[in-house]
Amino acid sequence: xxxxxxxxxxxxxxxxxxxxxxxxxxxxxxxxxxxxxxxxxxxxxxxxxxxxxxxxxxxxxxxxxxxxxxxxxxxxxxxxxxxxxxxxxxxxxxxxxxxxxxxxxx
Amino acid sequence: xxxxxxxxxxxxxxxxxxxxxxxxxxxxxxxxxxxxxxxxxxxxxxxxxxxxxxxxxxxxxxxxxxxxxxxxxxxxxxxxxxxxxxxxxxxxxxxxxxxxxxxxxxxxxxxxxxxxxxxxxxxxxxxxxxxxxx
Amino acid sequence: xxxxxxxxxxxxxxxxxxxxxxxxxxxxxxxxxxxxxxxxxxxxxxxxxxxxxxxxxxxxxxxxxxxxxxxxxxxxxxxxxxxxxxxxxxxxxxxxxxxxxxxxxxxxxxxxxxxxxxxxxxxxxx
Numbered sequence: 504x505x506x507x508x509x510x511x512x513x514x515x516x517x518x519x520x521x522x523x524x525x526x527x528x529x530x531x532x533x534x535x536x537x538x539x540x541x542x543x544x545x546x547x548x549x550x551x552x553x554x555x556x557x558x559x560x561x562x563x564x565x566x567x568x569x570x571x572x573x574x575x576x577x578x579x580x581x582x583x584x585x586x587x588x589x590x591x592x593x594x595x596x597x598x599x600x601x602x603x604x605x606x607x608x609x
Numbered sequence: 610x611x612x613x614x615x616x617x618x619x620x621x622x623x624x625x626x627x628x629x630x631x632x633x634x635x636x637x638x639x640x641x642x643x644x645x646x647x648x649x650x651x652x653x654x655x656x657x658x659x660x661x662x663x664x665x666x667x668x669x670x671x672x673x674x675x676x677x678x679x680x681x682x683x684x685x686x687x688x689x690x691x692x693x694x695x696x697x698x699x700x701x702x703x704x705x706x707x708x709x710x711x712x713x714x715x716x717x718x719x720x721x722x723x724x725x726x727x728x729x730x731x732x733x734x735x736x737x738x739x740x741x742x743x
Numbered sequence: 744x745x746x747x748x749x750x751x752x753x754x755x756x757x758x759x760x761x762x763x764x765x766x767x768x769x770x771x772x773x774x775x776x777x778x779x780x781x782x783x784x785x786x787x788x789x790x791x792x793x794x795x796x797x798x799x800x801x802x803x804x805x806x807x808x809x810x811x812x813x814x815x816x817x818x819x820x821x822x823x824x825x826x827x828x829x830x831x832x833x834x835x836x837x838x839x840x841x842x843x844x845x846x847x848x849x850x851x852x853x854x855x856x857x858x859x860x861x862x863x864x865x866x867x868x869x
Contacts, residue, residue: 531857
């Protein structure tokens with residue numbers, strides 16, 4: 504997995520600074536540095552197909568890997584995901600952490 | 610063997626971060642990754658043995674039927690799993706935070722410490738995740 | 744192992760703790776040998792302002808003896824050799840000008856965060 508891991512836990516529609524955190528992800532992304540944004544808890548609300556979360560789409564287009572906690576998706580009845588987000592088990596974070604990715608929790 | 614350090618800040622029963630943190634720590638131990646936890650501020654309440662389950666009259670469930678979660682049981686379960694898997698597990702409650710909250714009666718697999726312990730844990734781990742409160 | 748503490752929330756339980764718990768924690772781990780620096784962003788950029796005064800908290804007959812002294816904490820951090828920075832855009836949004844800030848605080852643009860984070864082995868967001 505990538506060198507920066509941003510774990511996003513907050514509802515992207517509730518917090519106005521979500522767009523700033525997307526900007527941070529883009530700032531961290533370079534030719535030699537990968538960035539993964541892992542959505543957990545209410546942040547997965549942005550992953551539903553049809554959700555108006557342009558910040559996430561912009562991240563995906565720029566090359567940021569977007570993952571969403573399978574459990575949190577199921578907990579919120581989100582079955583169809585936006586095409587740029589992939590469901591992943593939470594325990595995939597353990598591997599990323601153990602490999603030394605700089606990890607920030609929002 | 611790899612070790613990860615987690616810093617938790619939240620008291621139980623108030624937000625989703627507690628259960629997410631426990632799921633992550635559980636995953637790490639199942640993958641035989643050693644775990645160190647520094648419980649800061651409200652998180653020192655997680656290991657308090659004084660937590661008691663209760664019945665649920667709204668749902669018509671008795672004490673036994675409700676089987677209400679008590680995080681200190683989660684902490685003990687993590688300690689037991691770590692022991693079964695032969696994996697290091699160290700849970701430190703920040704001492705000053707314990708004092709100001711009266712959180713003195715805690716699960717035996719935890720211990721009292723200070724931010725200096727957190728720094729030591731960090732130095733001895735492959736990585737550290739800080740899960741802040743809001 | 745260099746550490747960057749990114750602090751965003753502010754004035755969270757500071758009266759009952761008589762401290763900002765993350766600034767306090769930063770001083771504590773620095774005292775234990777951690778080379779930790781601080782980036783103030785979001786609400787926490789207000790910690791860079793001179794003239795913060797939390798005196799006068801009382802409840803019934805109880806009065807606070809040691810209100811949180813955020814300016815003192817920031818100043819002590821800087822004096823101990825910590826780099827303390829604040830995000831320019833968040834300062835501007837809140838109408839905080841350089842003249843009203845504590846001395847010694849670096850003002851950094853959001854654009855520089857990538858380079859800043861690259862300088863640290865650990866980046867912890869609070």
